Amino acid sequence: MNIKSWAFAALAASVVLGATGCGSSPASQATRTPIPSAVPTASGNALAPAQSGNADQPTNPPQAQPNTPEVGSPPASVPVDQKEPAPAPPPAADQGPNGSGHGLCFDRNSELAHSAVARLAPNAGGYPWIIEDASNDPISAGCSGVLSWMLVDWDGTHPGVHILYFTDGKYLGTATSKYYSYTTVLGKTRNTVSVQYRWAKPEDALCCPSGGPTNVTFTLNGTTVTANGQFPPNPDK
Structure with a gap:
């Protein structure tokens, strides 16, 4: 056998032995390392997307569930905008003193008004006294120190007039001790009342x-009313 024939025979024998060895021993099983669904990126601050087609990844990965509080647990606090507290409500408006009503410091329909009329002496004809007019100072302007008035007369043929004064829910009395005819309230300020008198000759x-006219100004000082002006002659003379 020459050299070339020997080398060829040796090579063929090695191939046969290699094939026989591969078929006689069990194939080694490769160990598979699971591929994570995401791997850190180079920056390390975010997750790379999961590789598709990986058989080890679950078909339907679990989804994040909302954070539902347990029954009976206190509700989570919700931040609210910080706002200035609402201003305190204004104090209740002045309700007025005794005898006030309908927005007025003195109400002619009040119990105070009617009780004052009941205290008047009877007139000459024996007629009941009738409330004809009264002041109208508003409560909104304040009632302290306000002089209120009320005019009464009767339905006789020759009626007489009384003017009654009030302040701070109190009855002060009549402008004059006797009633007069032809009496008119001309006007008022907060603490004064101007009255005009006329009389028959x-x-x-x-x-x-034809008597008069003459004007008298009544002024409130505390709880006292003073008069300045000329009154008519005494009606009893």
Whole structure:
């Protein structure tokens, strides 16, 4: 056998032995390392997307569930905008003193008004006194120190007039001790009332008095009313 024939035979024998060895021993099993669904990126601050087609990844990965509080647990606090506290409500408006009503410091329909009328002496004709008019100072302007008035007369043929004064829910009395005819309230300020008087002379008809006119100003000082002006003659003379 020459050299070339020997080398060829040796090579063929090694191939046969290698094939026989591969078929006779069990194949080694490769160990598979699971591939994570995401791996850190180079920066290390975010996750890379999971590789598709990986058989070890679950088909339906678990989804994140909302954080539901347990029954009976206190609700989570919710931040709210910080706002200035609402201003305190204004104090209740002045309700007015005794005898006030309908937005007025003195109400002619009040119990105070009617009780004052009941205290008047009877008139000459024995008629009941009738409330005809009254002041109208508003409560919104304040009632302390306000002089209120009320005018009463009767339905006789020759009526007489009384003017009653009030302040701070109290009845002060009449402008004059005797009633007069032809009496008119001209106006008022917070603590004064101006009254005009006329009177009939002996020759005058009742419709047309020629006496006067004269004006008297009544001023409130505390709980006292003072008068300044000329009054008519005494009606009893």
